[in-house]
Amino acid sequence: MTDELRDRYDVVVIGGGAAGLNGALMLGRARRSVAVIDAGEPRNAPADGVHGLLGREGVPPGELLAAGRAEVRAYGGHVVEGRVAKALKRDREFVVALEDGREVVARRLLVAAGVVDRLPEIPGLAERWGKDVVHCPYCHGWEHRDQAIGVIGSGPMSAHQALLFRQWTDDLVFFTHTAPELSAEDREKFAARGIRVVEGRIAAIEADGARMEDGRLVERRAFATATRMEARAGFLAGLGLEVAEHPSGAGEHVPADQFGKTAVPGVWAAGNVTDLMAQVGPAAVAGAMAGAMINADLIEAETAEAVEVHRLGA
Structure with missing residues (x-):
């Protein structure tokens, strides 16, 4: 099942794993328009179950993601099948281009595309x-x-x-x-x-x-x-956001602060794409935190605009 991709959203989430879906859930509950673009390549697909996740111990990975997609949709979010080719900045917004030619505009981006394990x-x-x-x-x-x-x-x-x-x-x-x-x-x-x-x-x-x-x-x-983990982030090159070697030497990641904020204003990252060691639980938590921070950032921008309009009308 895939939703129709609209032309514009408050936030586009790239990657539909635990981090991306939990970020989208937080944003949907914050009454933000949000789309999750997912290539359908979860890192843990070969595993029989997800472990160490309180309340869902042993749940098959596909079942967990299906439940997450349903929860995102329950709050008005869209979950769209597709693979992102590139992301660019246009004025104060972002344009996300998919490999099949579709494009979508977003005010903010959450990158949660995960990593590839090189055996x-x-x-x-x-x-x-x-x-x-x-x-x-x-x-x-x-x-x-x-x-x-x-x-x-x-x-x-x-x-x-x-x-x-x-x-x-x-x-x-x-x-x-x-x-x-x-x-x-x-x-x-x-x-x-x-x-x-x-x-x-x-x-x-x-x-x-x-x-x-x-x-x-x-x-x-x-x-x-130990695999070498490589962030799925080549589509960010047009934003000037490049991957870097992780301090552990275990692979490459998208650098971000403890809240998921990257060096590019308006772009956040969560899950394995930035934290190579995160299991499903911590990845989901990071997605929730990033979603909340994105909402706060949008509120700050909207408040500044409202104050400006208010002053002009005073």
Whole structure:
């Protein structure tokens, strides 16, 4: 189901995940005209359920989003299927162009398009992503508790990831693969926690475990790996808003303050597009905060205009 896209809204939300929908919900309840433009590519689509979300523990991702879309529509918001090609500033407003040629004008923008996970290039890994290849222990650790888990070293967060997953299993292997060289301190921590280190690169992920380049098979039931996360934000280039490397080294994001405000006046960001580590709950909260801040910004602008008109008529 998709709504018809009107020519103009108070706010256009780019991205229909938890952050975007909750931002739109807040704006709809504030009696703002709002449209959510969603490309239909939720990051958590491969997962069986959303976890750590109070009151909705284990809910399938698609079911949660469907409920969110219905709630946004209940307050007059529109949810529109489409992919944004570019966004431009025109006078004091924004023009959002979709790939299919449609355009819409907005007074403010909320960017909540999320990220793309770039997996290590290991044959057999991507096919199991979201099932028995995971990245977040808080999202998936319980489902793989007490299993033989292998953490695939692939970036600066990999050693930290291994120490986290140790909470859910005693049988943990760390594959150095392409991770930075482990420090003596990390190796000592691993030894103290009973985490076995397997040196060398992985050639493929097979049904029974990891096949190393030297031919060894290291049996594992599940794998964890840190992805490189890339913000879906190329359409912002026309606004002069560019992505930046995240301080953690885990990928790139759209910089924003604690309220979601970006360096471009009138543009806010919420969810994984700016906070790479946010789970569904924090992403939704960030969307709500950004929605409230956008409404406050519009109120400030409208009040200033009203005062000006009032003075002219006095």
